[in-house]
Amino acid sequence: MKWIKKYWYKILNIALIVFVLIYSITVAFKKVHEYKMYEEQEIEIEMYTIWHIETFEGGGKARINYLKSIARSIEKSNAGVLFVIRAIDADKLASELTFDTPDIISFGYGVGKTILPILKSQDTAYDIRDELIESGSFNRNLYALPYIMSGYAMFTHSAESTEFHCGQTNFTKPEIIYNTLNLSPIETEAQYDAYKDFVYNKNVKLLGTGRDLYRVNNLNNIGRANAQITPIDTYTDLIQYIGTTKNDSITKKYLNAIFSMENQQALVDYSLFSSLYIKIYQNGIYSDMEDAIMSASIPRVFE
Numbered sequence: 001m002k003w004i005k006k007y008w009y010k011i012l013n014i015a016l017i018v019f020v021l022i023y024s025i026t027v028a029f030k031k032v033h034e035y036k037m038y039e040e041q042e043i044e045i046e047m048y049t050i051w052h053i054e055t056f057e058g059g060g061k062a063r064i065n066y067l068k069s070i071a072r073s074i075e076k077s078n079a080g081v082l083f084v085i086r087a088i089d090a091d092k093l094a095s096e097l098t099f100d101t102p103d104i105i106s107f108g109y110g111v112g113k114t115i116l117p118i119l120k121s122q123d124t125a126y127d128i129r130d131e132l133i134e135s136g137s138f139n140r141n142l143y144a145l146p147y148i149m150s151g152y153a154m155f156t157h158s159a160e161s162t163e164f165h166c167g168q169t170n171f172t173k174p175e176i177i178y179n180t181l182n183l184s185p186i187e188t189e190a191q192y193d194a195y196k197d198f199v200y201n202k203n204v205k206l207l208g209t210g211r212d213l214y215r216v217n218n219l220n221n222i223g224r225a226n227a228q229i230t231p232i233d234t235y236t237d238l239i240q241y242i243g244t245t246k247n248d249s250i251t252k253k254y255l256n257a258i259f260s261m262e263n264q265q266a267l268v269d270y271s272l273f274s275s276l277y278i279k280i281y282q283n284g285i286y287s288d289m290e291d292a293i294m295s296a297s298i299p300r301v302f303e
Contacts, residue, residue, distance in 0.1 A: 043080040048103045048250060050085045053093055053115075055108035055171035056150070056238050057191040057211050062270035063148055063240055067106060070257045074250070081250055090171060104244050104251060109237040110171025112144065112302040119143040119243040126259040127276045135298045136241055143243055144301050147258050149273040150210030150238035151293040152177055154230045157202045165198060166207040167191025172237045173299075178207055180234060199225070209238055210289065214271045217285055229285055231292035237299050239275070 050071065052064045064087055071083035088096055093107075094114050101118055121141040125133045128146060136144035152174060166174050166185045178185065183205075189197070191208075195215060198206035206212065219225035242258060244251045257263060264274040273290055274280050281287040 046081050046250065048081065048083050048254075049100075050083055050104040050106065051088045051096075051102040052085060053088050053090050053105070053107040053111055055090050055110040056169055057167070057209055062272060063106070066148070066263075066267070066270055066272075070254065070263060074253055074257060078250065078253070083254075101245055103246055104242065104254060106147075106240060106242045107144075107301075108171065108240055109173075109299065109301055110169075112241075112300075115243065116143060116302050118245045120245060120247050122243070122247075122255075126255075127278075128259070129275060129277055129294070131298055132239070132275050135239070135300050136243075136302075137300075138302045144241035145243065145255065145259070146239045146275040146301075147242050147264075148240040148267065149236070149275050149293050151236040151273070151289055151296060152232040152238070153208055153210075153213050153289060153292075154232065155198055155206040155208050155212060155216055156228045156230075157198075157204065157226070161203055161205045163197075163201065163203060164205045164207070165189070165194040167194035167209070174207055176235050176237075177232055183207075198227075207232075210272070213285065213289060229288075231285075231289040233292035233295040234297065236293055236296040239298065239301070241301055 050067060052067060054063070064085065068085055071085060075081055075083060086102075090108075090111055093111055097114070097118065105115060105119075107115055116138060121143055122145060125142060126145070132146040133142060136142060136146055163186050164178070164183045165187075166178055167190055168174070168185075168188050169191065185194075191211075194206055195208060195212050198204045198208070198212075198216075199219070208216070213229065213231075216225060216227050216229060220227060220229075242255070244255070259276065261276075261278070264276050264278065265280050267274055268280050271286070273293055279287070279290060281290045
């Protein structure tokens with residue numbers, strides 16, 4: 001046993017090395033096991049689909065961006081929840097519904113009858129104006145919540161403007177306004193074409209939308225136009241509604257976010273208007289348009 005006494009320190013070093021190796025391997029296996037346990041406990045994904053159907057020109061990109069911003073905020077505060085937002089052509093809506101049904105749907109005037117059969121009734125009206133609640137109801141049940149508004153305005157270059165233009169869609173009814181004013185458009189044209197005719201022909205009157213308000217007001221501000229803008233306070237069907245095909249905690253959170261005071265006031269950033277009992281513009285032409293919209297009659301979206 002003399003060799004043990006002679007080499008005891010080497011034996012001790014070898015033993016320490018073996019111990020360290022065994023300990024390291026044990027710890028490593030434990031970490032791998034814990035990692036696998038963590039992997040097995042992955043968050044379950046809940047996917048929600050939102051369809052956005054536009055039936056009028058006037059902030060289309062702004063409206064869908066508004067929906068996306070709210071979706072992202074809910075995703076951040078609800079782990080595993082994801083929203084997929086699709087823009088659906090209004091003319092293709094019926095055929096799309098034969099293959100799929102969204103969880104949440106945003107739509108405008110003119111497609112209400114197509115959507116009504118899939119909508120769930122809503123049990124709250126938030127702080128939406130009463131006449132707007134009426135417009136989203138059917139058989140005394142509330143199915144569609146108006147969350148964004150726009151309106152019509154008359155644009156003129158001068159008192160001598162003669163030709164009258166008004167953009168048409170397959171869904172909205174600006175003729176209700178120009179018939180009241182005893183005016184007849186010189187031709188049937190798309191909304192953007194009517195705007196271009198107004199901009200390039202200095203002897204034109206235009207019955208335009210909130211999108212035209214944005215465009216023409218910007219031209220006035222940079223000195224490229226000197227148009228008079230008169231908001232129409234008698235009628236508007238330029239309203240975006242939202243409904244759900246199922247009522248659960250997430251769709252409820254989404255609606256709560258849509259109608260929060262913060263998000264409705266943020267419509268200023270999109271040059272759009274709120275459906276609540278609030279004023280989000282304090283002065284200028286947008287404040288005038290807001291006042292006109294609040295006075296305008298509203299059709300029922302399911303008619």
